[in-house]
Amino acid sequence: xxxxxxxxxxxxxxxxxxxxxxxxxxxxxxxxxxxxxxxxxxxxxxxxxxxxxxxxxxxxxxxxxxxxxxxxxxxxxxxxxxxxxxxxxxxxxxxxxxxxxxxxxxxxxxxxxxxxxxxxxxxxxxxxxxxxxxxxxxxxxxxxxxxxxxxxxxxxxxxxxxxxxxxxxxxxx
Numbered sequence: 001x002x003x004x005x006x007x008x009x010x011x012x013x014x015x016x017x018x019x020x021x022x023x024x025x026x027x028x029x030x031x032x033x034x035x036x037x038x039x040x041x042x043x044x045x046x047x048x049x050x051x052x053x054x055x056x057x058x059x060x061x062x063x064x065x066x067x068x069x070x071x072x073x074x075x076x077x078x079x080x081x082x083x084x085x086x087x088x089x090x091x092x093x094x095x096x097x098x099x100x101x102x103x104x105x106x107x108x109x110x111x112x113x114x115x116x117x118x119x120x121x122x123x124x125x126x127x128x129x130x131x132x133x134x135x136x137x138x139x140x141x142x143x144x145x146x147x148x149x150x151x152x153x154x155x156x157x158x159x160x161x162x163x164x165x166x167x168x169x170x171x172x173x
Contacts, residue, residue, distance in 0.1 A: 001053070002025065003025035003028045003030075003113060004018075004021055004022055004025040006051065006053040006113055007021050007024055007025055007028070007051065007113065008021055009084065009085040010051045010085050010086070010087055011085060011086065011087070011137065011141060012051070012087050012090070012134065012137040012138055012141055013134070013137070014133075014137055015133045015137070016130060016133055016134070020127060020129075020130040020133075023123050023127065023130065024115065024120065024123060024130075024134075027115060027116060027119040027120065027123065028113050028114065028115055029113075029114045029116075030053070030111060030112065030113055030114065031111075031112050031114055032109065032110065032111050032112075033055075033105035033110040033112065034105060034108055034109075034110075035105055035106065035107055035108045035110075036104060036105065037104065037105045037110075038102060038103070038104050039057065039102075039103040039104060039105060039112070040089070040099055040102065040103050041099065041102050042060070042061065042062055042076075042098075042099055042100065042101050042102040043098045043099060044098065044099050045096075045098060045099075046089065046092050046099060047092050047093075047096060047116065047117035047118065048089055048092065048114050048115065048116055048117060049087060049088075049089050049090055049092070049093055049114075049115040049117070049120065050087060050088050050089045050103070050112045050113070050114055050115075051085075051086075051087045051112065051113040051115065052082055052083060052084050052085065052086050052087070052088075052110070052111075052112060052113075053084065053111040053112065053113050054084060054107075054109060054110065054111040055084070055105065055106070055107035055108075055109055055110030055111060056081055056082065056083050056105075056106040056107050056110065057081070057082045057086075057088060057103050057104065057105060057106060057110060057112075058078045058080070058081050058082075058103070058104045058105075058106045059078070059079050059080040059081075059082065059088060059101045059102070059103055060076035060077065060078055060079065060101055060102040060103070060104055061076060061077050061079045061100075061101050061102075062075075062076045062077075062102070063077065076102060079101065079149070079152065080145070080148070081106060087138075087141065088103060089103070090138050090141065090142060091142070092117060093117050093120065093121075093138065094138075094142075096117070120134075
């Protein structure tokens with residue numbers, strides 16, 4: 001399948017014309033990863049957007065990187081598993097900041113489409129409607145991911161408060 005065909009399946013390119021998708025496809029590269037291979041590390045710099053063409057990618061968070069408590073596990077926790085057509089690394093397009101999580105291939109044959117920030121921003125400058133649709137779709141995708149993270153945090157907080165209550169004798173009948 002061509003880059004164009006792969007990008008058509010990605011949510012972030014919804015509502016782009018075939019010509020606009022072709023523009024984006026012209027700057028793409030691909031890279032293959034085996035199971036367990038690290039795509040990028042949390043707190044690293046990067047300016048690339050990734051689209052999954054085949055396989056799965058785990059997004060990992062290391063609690064020890066944000067805790068000053070020595071008892072905090074330094075084992076990364078999978079916070080999301082992404083599949084074909086989904087994108088990640090989009091925050092680097094927006095703020096060029098450090099990666100907020102790590103990404104690891106979860107399949108033997110994970111194929112990623114890599115879109116460099118500088119070239120993508122130039123295409124958006126040259127075609128403002130493409131830029132508008134792409135940024136709108138990226139914002140919607142990020143909002144969905146943030147809402148999912150919020151639900152996960154609430155669940156963890158609720159679960160930990162219920163666990164603490166039962167270990168303190170509270171809630172026992």
